[in-house]
Amino acid sequence: MIELTNVTKSFNSGRPNQFTAVRDVSLVIEPGRVTVLKGPSGSGKTTLLSLIGCMARPSSGRIRLRGVRAPFLPDGAEGPGFDVSGLPERFLTSIRRETFGFIFQQFNLVKGITVIENVMLPAYPTGEGRTSARDRVLGLLDMFGIARHAASRVEHLSGGELQRTAIARALVNNPAAIIADEPTAHLDSALSIEFMDIVGRLKSEGKTVIIASHDPLVYGSGLADRVVEMRDGLVTDTGDTE
Amino acid sequence: MTLHPAVLALLASSLTVSAMVLYAGWYGMAVRAKWDINSGSEVQVGLERRTYLVSTILGYALVFQLLSLFLFIYTADDLHKLFTGAMCAAGTLNVNGFGYPVLILKVVNFILAGVWLIINHVDTRGYDYPLIRVKYALLGLLAPLVLLETLLMFGFFSGLRPDVITSCCGSLFSSDRPGIAGDLASLPYTIVRPVFFASIAATTVSGLLFYLKGRGAYLFSAVSGTTFLVASASLVSFICLYYYELPTHHCPFCILQGEYGHAGYALYASLLAGAVSGAGVGALAPFRDRASLKAVISGVQRRLAVVAVVMYLLFTALVSYRMLVSSFRLGGD
Numbered sequence: 304m305i306e307l308t309n310v311t312k313s314f315n316s317g318r319p320n321q322f323t324a325v326r327d328v329s330l331v332i333e334p335g336r337v338t339v340l341k342g343p344s345g346s347g348k349t350t351l352l353s354l355i356g357c358m359a360r361p362s363s364g365r366i367r368l369r370g371v372r373a374p375f376l377p378d379g380a381e382g383p384g385f386d387v388s389g390l391p392e393r394f395l396t397s398i399r400r401e402t403f404g405f406i407f408q409q410f411n412l413v414k415g416i417t418v419i420e421n422v423m424l425p426a427y428p429t430g431e432g433r434t435s436a437r438d439r440v441l442g443l444l445d446m447f448g449i450a451r452h453a454a455s456r457v458e459h460l461s462g463g464e465l466q467r468t469a470i471a472r473a474l475v476n477n478p479a480a481i482i483a484d485e486p487t488a489h490l491d492s493a494l495s496i497e498f499m500d501i502v503g504r505l506k507s508e509g510k511t512v513i514i515a516s517h518d519p520l521v522y523g524s525g526l527a528d529r530v531v532e533m534r535d536g537l538v539t540d541t542g543d544t545e
Numbered sequence: 546m547t548l549h550p551a552v553l554a555l556l557a558s559s560l561t562v563s564a565m566v567l568y569a570g571w572y573g574m575a576v577r578a579k580w581d582i583n584s585g586s587e588v589q590v591g592l593e594r595r596t597y598l599v600s601t602i603l604g605y606a607l608v609f610q611l612l613s614l615f616l617f618i619y620t621a622d623d624l625h626k627l628f629t630g631a632m633c634a635a636g637t638l639n640v641n642g643f644g645y646p647v648l649i650l651k652v653v654n655f656i657l658a659g660v661w662l663i664i665n666h667v668d669t670r671g672y673d674y675p676l677i678r679v680k681y682a683l684l685g686l687l688a689p690l691v692l693l694e695t696l697l698m699f700g701f702f703s704g705l706r707p708d709v710i711t712s713c714c715g716s717l718f719s720s721d722r723p724g725i726a727g728d729l730a731s732l733p734y735t736i737v738r739p740v741f742f743a744s745i746a747a748t749t750v751s752g753l754l755f756y757l758k759g760r761g762a763y764l765f766s767a768v769s770g771t772t773f774l775v776a777s778a779s780l781v782s783f784i785c786l787y788y789y790e791l792p793t794h795h796c797p798f799c800i801l802q803g804e805y806g807h808a809g810y811a812l813y814a815s816l817l818a819g820a821v822s823g824a825g826v827g828a829l830a831p832f833r834d835r836a837s838l839k840a841v842i843s844g845v846q847r848r849l850a851v852v853a854v855v856m857y858l859l860f861t862a863l864v865s866y867r868m869l870v871s872s873f874r875l876g877g878d
Contacts, residue, residue: 308585311587360594361585361590362587362590362591363585363587363590364585365585373672375672375837376672377836377839377840388585388590389582389593389673389674390672391669392597393669394672
């Protein structure tokens with residue numbers, strides 16, 4: 304479970320050009336469910352995702368993770384959860400790497416290297432053996448129907464194959480939560496529906512999925528357990544579609 | 546002022562370290578006043594973000610503070626050629642009233658800075674900033690001493706006048722001279738020598754017991770600190786006699802010179818490393834039950850105990866080797 308308490312994120316604090324992207328957001332994101340952050344451009348969805356995914360720190364407020372076994376926690380300490388917004392960077396890295404998988408709007412795959420190399424990238428810092436990581440990656444590629452492209456460079460893939468490669472990369476460290484930022488923004492309707500099918504599979508496997516999107520195919524798909532509406536950095540509706 | 550490159554380097558580094566310590570000390574006051582890990586206020590989140598940067602920069606500054614002790618004694622030794630009567634660093638430090646206070650402060654600050662670095666190292670391995678108040682409280686003690694050291698160092702270097710006739714080390718560390726140096730030189734070797742080897746043995750035994758059993762941190766730390774004092778006194782009392790092969794020359798600075806293979810640097814480095822490591826074991830002991838440090842602190846303490854014992858044994862090996870190969874014998878032994 305991810306619990307946000309009075310989270311605010313400002314840029315250029317104290318300067319004339321100060322901009323507050325997220326204002327006083329309090330939210331509880333339940334595990335194993337699909338939560339969609341919905342709102343127009345500039346509403347703070349991406350900033351909130353980056354705070355939840357530990358890629359940025361809030362200017363004030365706290366973000367706690369519960370039910371996550373972090374390697375640095377002493378035995379029994381995981382019960383009440385722990386605050387990720389204040390964690391020193393050396394601990395935050397392992398959380399970012401092992402708890403969250405990220406799918407970006409532009410997919411951010413590395414050109415010039417192959418599909419399998421792209422998917423294996425997040426596994427390298429974990430210290431896992433290359434053979435076992437490679438076997439796992441091949442299993443993921445097979446699951447997403449792109450195993451035959453394993454040795455192809457990513458610039459030779461179609462839009463749908465790029466999307467599935469990006470999803471496979473997000474799953475390579477078997478994270479508890481998947482964070483997707485406008486994943487269907489550059490996809491046609493068929494590929495967007497395919498993406499939501501994959502989200503449905505992840506949900507059935509017990510993954511927590513958090514998606515920022517203003518695409519009706521995403522927040523209206525029926526897979527979303529909860530649609531959180533945002534505007535001007537504020538949560539205007541913490542609605543639950545169930 | 547003598548515009549020697551090393552003098553300029555020391556003054557520049559002292560100013561830099563002082564500025565950093567001053568800023569970190571001011572920041573530390575804010576931490577001690579406002580730190581509340583349970584709060585998500587903008588102030589608290591800002592403190593958390595900045596402490597990592599401040600600690601890292603201060604860590605590098607204090608590493609230079611450690612190294613600057615050796616640069617200072619090297620400089621004092623190198624400058625002795627400018628002063629009539631001086632034979633080594635002892636004479637240079639005696640040119641004005643600031644020399645020896647600076648040296649003593651540098652040694653004290655070396656140990657405090659070393660302990661601060663150890664506490665900071667452990668603090669950064671806890672996920673909830675477990676020792677943040679402790680390390681900034683220690684900085685509150687260290688900062689004024691570093692600033693005082695800088696002031697005195699300016700006084701020392703700006704007061705180095707080549708027309709001053711200073712005393713040589715043979716006079717300063719004469720057993721007939723009243724004062725601490727004379728008292729140390731006149732300590733009877735028949736007592737100091739066995740006490741020195743006994744203190745090294747006690748440090749080794751208590752260190753091994755701590756390493757094996759994980760108990761007796763305070764005892765080991767106290768024994769280690771005592772050994773540092775005994776070994777320092779022993780250097781003046783009898784150890785340097787074996788290097789100089791003279792029964793009346795007790796100077797602890799001449800052994801820094803090339804004539805004696807710069808042996809003093811190895812002796813002082815091993816002694817100070819032993820003292821800091823030993824002090825670190827005791828300094829960490831009160832915090833071993835902190836939840837986020839349970840898995841960290843005992844390992845760090847054990848490694849520090851090993852380092853302390855190894856450094857003291859290295860010091861003893863260097864001394865013993867010299868005692869064995871030297872043609873000089875005390876009391877016909």
